[in-house]
Amino acid sequence: MQNPYTWLDDSLATIRRANWYRAVKTVDGLPGATICLDGREMVNFASNDYLGLAGDERLIAAAVEAIQTLGAGSTGSRLLSGHRKLHRDLENAIAYLKGTDDAVVFSSGYLANLGTITAVVGKRDLVLSDAYNHSSLKNGAILSGAQVREYPHVDMDGLRGLLQEHRNHYRRCLIITDSVFSMDGDLCPLPEILDLADEFGCMVLVDEAHGTGVFGENGAGCVEYFGCRGRELIQMGTLSKAIASSGGYVAGSSALIDFLRNRAPSWIYTTALSPADTAAALAAIQIIQSEPHRRQKLWQNIDYCQELLQKNLLNHQECGEWQYGNVTQTGISNPKSIDARSGSSRRAIPNPELYRLSVLPSSSPIICIQLPYPQAALEMSQYLADSGFFAPAIRPPTVPTSRIRISLMATHTRDQIKGFVECLGN
Numbered sequence: 001m002q003n004p005y006t007w008l009d010d011s012l013a014t015i016r017r018a019n020w021y022r023a024v025k026t027v028d029g030l031p032g033a034t035i036c037l038d039g040r041e042m043v044n045f046a047s048n049d050y051l052g053l054a055g056d057e058r059l060i061a062a063a064v065e066a067i068q069t070l071g072a073g074s075t076g077s078r079l080l081s082g083h084r085k086l087h088r089d090l091e092n093a094i095a096y097l098k099g100t101d102d103a104v105v106f107s108s109g110y111l112a113n114l115g116t117i118t119a120v121v122g123k124r125d126l127v128l129s130d131a132y133n134h135s136s137l138k139n140g141a142i143l144s145g146a147q148v149r150e151y152p153h154v155d156m157d158g159l160r161g162l163l164q165e166h167r168n169h170y171r172r173c174l175i176i177t178d179s180v181f182s183m184d185g186d187l188c189p190l191p192e193i194l195d196l197a198d199e200f201g202c203m204v205l206v207d208e209a210h211g212t213g214v215f216g217e218n219g220a221g222c223v224e225y226f227g228c229r230g231r232e233l234i235q236m237g238t239l240s241k242a243i244a245s246s247g248g249y250v251a252g253s254s255a256l257i258d259f260l261r262n263r264a265p266s267w268i269y270t271t272a273l274s275p276a277d278t279a280a281a282l283a284a285i286q287i288i289q290s291e292p293h294r295r296q297k298l299w300q301n302i303d304y305c306q307e308l309l310q311k312n313l314l315n316h317q318e319c320g321e322w323q324y325g326n327v328t329q330t331g332i333s334n335p336k337s338i339d340a341r342s343g344s345s346r347r348a349i350p351n352p353e354l355y356r357l358s359v360l361p362s363s364s365p366i367i368c369i370q371l372p373y374p375q376a377a378l379e380m381s382q383y384l385a386d387s388g389f390f391a392p393a394i395r396p397p398t399v400p401t402s403r404i405r406i407s408l409m410a411t412h413t414r415d416q417i418k419g420f421v422e423c424l425g426n
């Protein structure tokens with residue numbers, strides 16, 4: 001009999017040949033704008049800790065106190081022995097930040113998406129999903145058993161077309177979208193999506209993983225930024241990025257949250273968030289509300305970085321204008337991308353292959369520098385690492401085309417950003 005596991009080696013060899021192989025890197029010490037990576041001090045452009053709170057002493061103190069008073073683990077699921085007052089305090093704080101009736105905390109953002117989508121739709125329903133949505137949204141949709149159809153990235157004509165063709169054949173319809181697209185940094189056109197949802201009688205789930213703490217006057221996310229507070233929708237997010245802890249949440253109406261507590265399998269059948277994670281997240285939300293200067297500093301860094309990229313990559317002059325959907329190896333067609341600040345749509349330049357580097361349009365701390373193929377992205381990432389900058393290469397199958405993806409933090413200095421852009425332009 002042939003060993004039934006030999007295919008694993010064959011598969012790994014294929015992954016390596018395609019330059020798609022991935023491996024972990026070890027970070028030591030506290031997280032921050034500089035980190036110790038595989039024993040070397042580096043400027044960190046790979047963190048989702050947008051406000052620089054993961055190493056903040058107040059979060060650490062809150063987590064330590066929670067461990068000392070409540071223990072290391074929560075010992076059971078929320079409906080059995082795992083529920084603590086601290087969980088409820090965090091849920092109330094999230095609901096207050098988001099301006100919703102209520103919220104429920106999951107053990108991760110991934111589980112929040114899986115649990116929510118599978119709870120609100122099933123076999124008789126339709127899910128319409130942006131083609132560039134995060135894996136947790138896509139897998140939640142598949143797991144729900146609903147009919148899933150993707151619309152081209154941020155393409156509202158495409159979404160309308162699908163609604164006109166299919167909406168009437170299904171009981172419920174759920175539109176799912178990232179608010180800030182995690183691998184591109186652009187935003188979904190949320191007001192238009194909500195208008196279409198109203199017109200066709202659909203629910204909307206917006207994933208605010210990269211929006212919360214970053215967008216909106218109070219840091220409530222893109223729903224606030226786009227002036228959509230008060231409109232009925234399902235707001236999901238993670239506690240692991242600007243909130244600098246671990247866990248996920250859903251915020252919405254009392255009925256929605258009550259329903260999820262009764263029907264979301266990834267909430268009911270899993271151990272409650274640990275006391276340390278819960279306390280750290282609660283401390284972070286308080287800081288997000290009381291220290292808006294952190295968000296302001298982050299946006300100053302974003303503007304500064306974009307300005308430098310425009311200047312320093314001038315020889316690749318379509319910087320910021322080029323979008324990858326039109327030229328991918330996979331042939332995906334991407335007619336439009338929305339610049340949320342100007343609201344304008346941008347067209348692709350005719351022959352992007354002429355450009356060695358180009359920067360994808362972004363309206364967020366996530367900025368992607370496009371490269372023609374995986375090996376080029378790996379080499380660029382290694383070159384940056386040799387120069388002291390941790391800026392990972394992101395390759396297929398995570399994204400259709402290869403790129404360096406950086407995320408900016410409030411705690412980056414201007415010198416660090418300048419050094420990075422100069423290194424890139426050399």
Ligand SMILES: Cc1ncc(COP(=O)(O)O)c(C=O)c1O
Binds near residue numbers: 110136207239240246
């Ligand atoms: C858009 C998006 N949604 C969901 C998640 C999952 O969140 P978590 O890391 O808390 O599982 C992530 C993060 O990785 C994300 O980027």
